[in-house]
Amino acid sequence: MIKINSLNKSYGSKQILSNINLSFNEGEINGIVGENGAGKTTLFKCLASLEQYDGDIIYENGILKNVTGFLTTDPYILSKITGKEYLQLFCNARNVVIDNFDEINIFDLPLNQYADTYSTGMKKKLALTAILLQKNEVFILDEPFNGVDIQSNIVIKEVLLKLKELKKTVIISSHIFSTLNETCDYLHHLKNGRIIKSVAKNDFKSIEDDMKLTSVSYQIDKLNLI
């Protein structure tokens, strides 16, 4: 279980996250939703200890970062490195030995080609494959469905459900409510750096309605379209 107690994060005088209290259990998929700039990525970076923060993140089974796979929104791909070598780098980082990368190539990526020539979606699929191969216990997935084709979206959904079955802890963010509906057990609405609502599966619609009401209608009205 991961427990976040009174987490605060600021850059200089700008407060990004305020008093975040959350807990994530094994075998559950938790979704974090919110507008752009709400603080989702910062929260993920704090969870991964890639950012310093005030407050506590408690993980009972050792050092959290050593068992965490973090898929960033826009995965960084080194230049002049093939897909296979990228996977090798991630496996080496966790002492995982894979003899044949072609056998685990679930997204049919051209692994012998330079990964920096991949499309956005392919890069995301490569990065996701890399953290799956690391045999992590915790998965933080920032917008895993963005830029990925429909077939791969289906595969990712299946992967998420498999991770849940394997009792892994999964935390994802997405703007696509349908995918969250199908995969998440809990949703947490982050707004202006605060968790304003946390709901179980039956109440997902309430968050969707809230977001539509405050983010869409109100903003479009501002344009005074005629």
Added chain:
Amino acid sequence: MNFYFALQYKRVKRLLKKSGINHFIALGIVLFLFVAISHFIFEKVIYAQYVYPIISLSLLNILGNVKRNEFLKNCYTVKKYKQIRLLENIVGAIPFVIYLLFKQEYITAILLLVISSLLSLFNKINSFQFVIPTPFYKNPYEFITGFRKTYVLFILSYTLTIISIYVGNFNLGIFALILIVLTCLNFYSKPEPKHLVWIHAQTPKLFINKKIKVAILYSFILILPIILSLSIINIEKAYLLVIFSVFGISTVVVSLLGKYAFYPSEINISQGMLISVSLIFPPITLIIIPILYIRSTQNLTHILHD
């Protein structure tokens, strides 16, 4: 177009400011190094009048980067784009041309200027299809990416070694070895994003030890053909090869440790000075390496969470 060049000047100034170097001092250092290296090439390298323009053209070739040129094409009209490319190549070639004129290599100087201008019409071939093979695939990433980006220098080094054996010039072979060492230490000049260090479930010491092991092994693999071939021809001078190899590889380790000692910052004046001192007086690496090792492991603690 003026704006473009003014912007490049500003970018360089900002970079230097970030590294804590005054731009006039930096200009002085660059000029000094340029003259010193040029002098060394003409003094020590056989066929320097050919090697020198090849080095110049190899450097200009960097400006032909496909993504950079696509960006420029997007920003400017075809005419302006061609003017920028031409001007960049001429400006880049001029120091080499001046030195060639100083050496009274008039024809080579004129040819270099003409070829540099023509080179502005071509961009690097997009290596989309062709993946340069390397023997380093088991331990990504520095030597894999570094080797692929600088493979021309390796071809040049090994060619120089063959020439050195053919003409019986041992010093030229040593120069080829030094060229490889300089290329390898450059593999560690740019820090990777924090995320790529963070993924390692290792203590800082384990992480650094593994990196050092890989750096020593792979540098050795790259200089091995030179050591072997020169040893066979000049067995009585083999001790010199051992000395140059040991200190050369030590300098690569200094570069590696320098990166992580100041990580995640880019190369700064202190790191640059340490590498320069190691190159000028290699025995000092025996002192620098332990200091940087301690600093690197301490510096990585906040990312790797020892």
